[in-house]
Amino acid sequence: MQLNTEIMSYLKIEDLEIAFKTPKGRYVAVQNINLDVDKGEIISIIGHSGCGKSTILNAVAGMVQPTGGSVLLNGKKVKGPGPDRGIVFQNYSLLPWLCVYQNIYQAVDAALKTEDKADKHARVEQYLKMVGLWDHREKYPKQISGGMKQRVAIARAFAIDPEVLLLDEPFGALDALTKSSLHIELLKMWNLTQRSKTIIMVTHDIEEAIFLSDRIVVMNNGPASTIREIENVHLPRPRNKKETVNMPEYKVIRERLLNLLVDKVVIDDSELYKEEQAA
Numbered sequence: 702m703q704l705n706t707e708i709m710s711y712l713k714i715e716d717l718e719i720a721f722k723t724p725k726g727r728y729v730a731v732q733n734i735n736l737d738v739d740k741g742e743i744i745s746i747i748g749h750s751g752c753g754k755s756t757i758l759n760a761v762a763g764m765v766q767p768t769g770g771s772v773l774l775n776g777k778k779v780k781g782p783g784p785d786r787g788i789v790f791q792n793y794s795l796l797p798w799l800c801v802y803q804n805i806y807q808a809v810d811a812a813l814k815t816e817d818k819a820d821k822h823a824r825v826e827q828y829l830k831m832v833g834l835w836d837h838r839e840k841y842p843k844q845i846s847g848g849m850k851q852r853v854a855i856a857r858a859f860a861i862d863p864e865v866l867l868l869d870e871p872f873g874a875l876d877a878l879t880k881s882s883l884h885i886e887l888l889k890m891w892n893l894t895q896r897s898k899t900i901i902m903v904t905h906d907i908e909e910a911i912f913l914s915d916r917i918v919v920m921n922n923g924p925a926s927t928i929r930e931i932e933n934v935h936l937p938r939p940r941n942k943k944e945t946v947n948m949p950e951y952k953v954i955r956e957r958l959l960n961l962l963v964d965k966v967v968i969d970d971s972e973l974y975k976e977e978q979a980a
């Protein structure tokens with residue numbers, strides 16, 4: 702008897718192609734995307750605007766159907782959205798007519814199979830306290846800041862207990878300090894679940910990608926974008942921002958990503974000075 706020695710990936714993106722019908726014809730956004738993700742891994746997808754980062758995330762979410770290849774979760778083909786995958790967008794997506802508490806409770810109530818209301822309330826309380834918003838639970842989205850809204854959105858995503866969390870530029874609209882504290886809160890929640898939640902995050906922020914991730918997927922520019930490179934981040938966990946950013950490996954990865962992503966024109970204005978001096 703021949704044994705099947707191939708170990709099944711937890712999340713497998715295989716030969717993924719996504720093309721859109723446009724008035725100008727078929728537009729291939731991404732193609733030839735292959736990625737195996739382990740349970741509990743944190744993966745960032747990084748690349749220039751329009752390279753297809755959100756398209757890949759949406760395919761994992763089941764909101765966009767592949768035109769080629771497939772996405773498999775636990776060996777099953779992803780055919781549409783499901784409670785096993787939670788999504789957080791940049792624009793918070795809170796329901797404006799519900800207070801902070803209700804925004805989370807409603808999602809928990811809809812997602813969890815149990816009828817145990819006390820358990821659901823306990824879950825909401827636990828996550829609200831974890832993101833420091835328990836005292837603000839009766840406020841409505843318009844009464845809280847952008848950072849607080851995003852805290853609610855992330856707490857809500859964890860509270861519904863999905864296996865995979867898909868984050869589409871979740872911190873993109875926040876200032877650097879708020880961003881940093883949310884990074885820590887995200888890692889706290891991930892730790893609380895014994896690092897069992899798989900997180901895939903789209904970001905433009907190189908530092909954020911290194912600090913949070915186990916691996917960083919760097920995309921080529923579109924159309925028909927492919928994966929350019931995958932960087933492994935072997936920085937020790939738990940991570941402390943001050944210590945991590947001073948580690949030699951952090952600096953090496955940062956340099957590598959900068960070389961891959963940042964055009965010399967964008968970071969070097971020396972030519973301009975030469976032109977000025979010559980004039």
Ligand SMILES: Nc1ncnc2c1ncn2[C@@H]1O[C@H](COP(=O)(O)OP(=O)(O)OP(=O)(O)O)[C@@H](O)[C@H]1O
Nearest residue numbers: 721722723728730749750751752753754755756757
């Ligand atoms: N529904 C759609 N119909 C047609 N084209 C689309 C559609 N969705 C995305 N695209 C195109 O596919 C390409 C990839 O888009 P996507 O939003 O995935 O890029 P991105 O890397 O996430 O960009 P950004 O960093 O700017 O958010 C873009 O050229 C975009 O215009």
